[in-house]
Every structure is written in C-alpha cells, then in structure tokens.
Amino acid sequence: AxxxxxxxxEISVVEKEDVTLDCVYETRDxxxxxxxxxxxxxxxxxxxxxxxxxxxxxxxxxxYSWNFQKSTSSFNFTITASQVVDSAVYxxxxxxxxxxxxxxxxxxxxxxx
Amino acid sequence: DTGVSQxxxxxxxxxxxxxxxxxDPISEHNRLYWYRQTLGQGPEFLTYFQNEAQLEKSRxxxxxxxxxxxxxxxxxxxxxxxxxxDSAMYLCASSLVTTWSGNVLTFGAGSRLTVL
Numbered sequence: 001a002x003x004x005x006x007x008x009x010e011i012s013v014v015e016k017e018d019v020t021l022d023c024v025y026e027t028r029d030x031x032x033x034x035x036x037x038x039x040x041x042x043x044x045x046x047x048x049x050x051x052x053x054x055x056x057x058x059x060x061x062x063x064y065s066w067n068f069q070k071s072t073s074s075f076n077f078t079i080t081a082s083q084v085v086d087s088a089v090y091x092x093x094x095x096x097x098x099x100x101x102x103x104x105x106x107x108x109x110x111x112x113x
Numbered sequence: 114d115t116g117v118s119q120x121x122x123x124x125x126x127x128x129x130x131x132x133x134x135x136x137d138p139i140s141e142h143n144r145l146y147w148y149r150q151t152l153g154q155g156p157e158f159l160t161y162f163q164n165e166a167q168l169e170k171s172r173x174x175x176x177x178x179x180x181x182x183x184x185x186x187x188x189x190x191x192x193x194x195x196x197x198x199d200s201a202m203y204l205c206a207s208s209l210v211t212t213w214s215g216n217v218l219t220f221g222a223g224s225r226l227t228v229l
Contacts, residue, residue, distance in 0.1 A: 045218055101218060
C-alpha cells in the first residue's frame, strides 16, 4: 500500500520569508514517481513537479526548489522569498506501478503581506 | 483545447436524487481519471479509463456510482440515490500515456456536489 504524509496542516508566513513544506511517503515499490500539485482558491489542481525514484537530484525552478531524499523517504518543497500569490493548498502525491496518484492531505500555506 | 472541462461546476440536490457530472478531457489525452475531494482532504482516486475501457475502480466507488466513457472522449460520472456523505468536489483529470512513465495528470476545476 502507498501512503503520503504531509504533517503540516497549515503554515502561515509573512511575505519574503522562506518556507518548506514537508512530504514523507511510503511504498514497497522500487520504481515510483513523486509529485507536487498546487491548489489555489479557485480549486483547480496545478502540476508543479514530477520526480522519479531513480533521480535524487534536487531541482530548482525560480523561487521553488525540491529536495528528494530516498534515505528518509522525503520529498520536501521550499519556496524562497514567498509571495502572497503563493497562498494555496499544496499536495504531495505518489504514483507507483499503477496509474493512480495517492495524495497527501495537503498543506494550507498562507502568505501574509 | 485549453484544458479539462467539467460540468456543472456546482450541483445542489436532495438526498435520494440522481446526479450526473460530465468531463471533457484534453482531446489528445488517452487517459481519464475521476477523483473525489472532501473538505480539508487530498483527492481520492475513484476510477480511470484508457480510451473507452475502464481499467481500474476504487473500493470507494460503490454500486451507486457509475462512470462511462463511451467513445473514448468525454466521460460521465453518475451517482444514484445520493446520500449526504456524497457531498464533495468531484475532480476529473486526463493524461497522455504511451508507456508507464509516472504520467502527469491535468485536472479540471471540479464539480462540487452538495446533498441536502
């Protein structure tokens, strides 16, 4: 069985602060993919990143960066210099040999001006 | 074709009524998925289609739920004899899959169901 845990239910920061969203996953499969999606107040889930289990290189995209560590089964997401527009619910998700995505419960990020 | 479209966006119904949701995926996508999301939770998988074939159904999909994708294009999700516990956001997503590659799902904006 697959499981994704996002221990932080809510995070509140002030604009320009850095913030890290934690994600821990469980799977017995050796081949899997990890994802982050953003769900703004409008409700539509927006894809942010996909990583496969064989690629532990960290990735940076603008203000966003991701740290994948198989040793701790974690795939954490950092937003640098947060902005009000980053306010949303962020979901970490896992896909293994099947097609379904298993999502975590999400972290509500609020960035205050 | 700008994305995944879902209709209606909101549906309020009385307990015991039937409801149907429609999803139009991105036209070149061959897979279509239905998820359900309740308040404060992550989306939960319901079912998916590859072209017109329904390949997997979750245990969450009770006998009152049925999904179809008759021509491999749009899909419908019908809930019969709705119950208050069916109140949720129903999300549709699509993807293009050629080989298993941890395919990226593109989601629609969802259809919110409220059962009174």
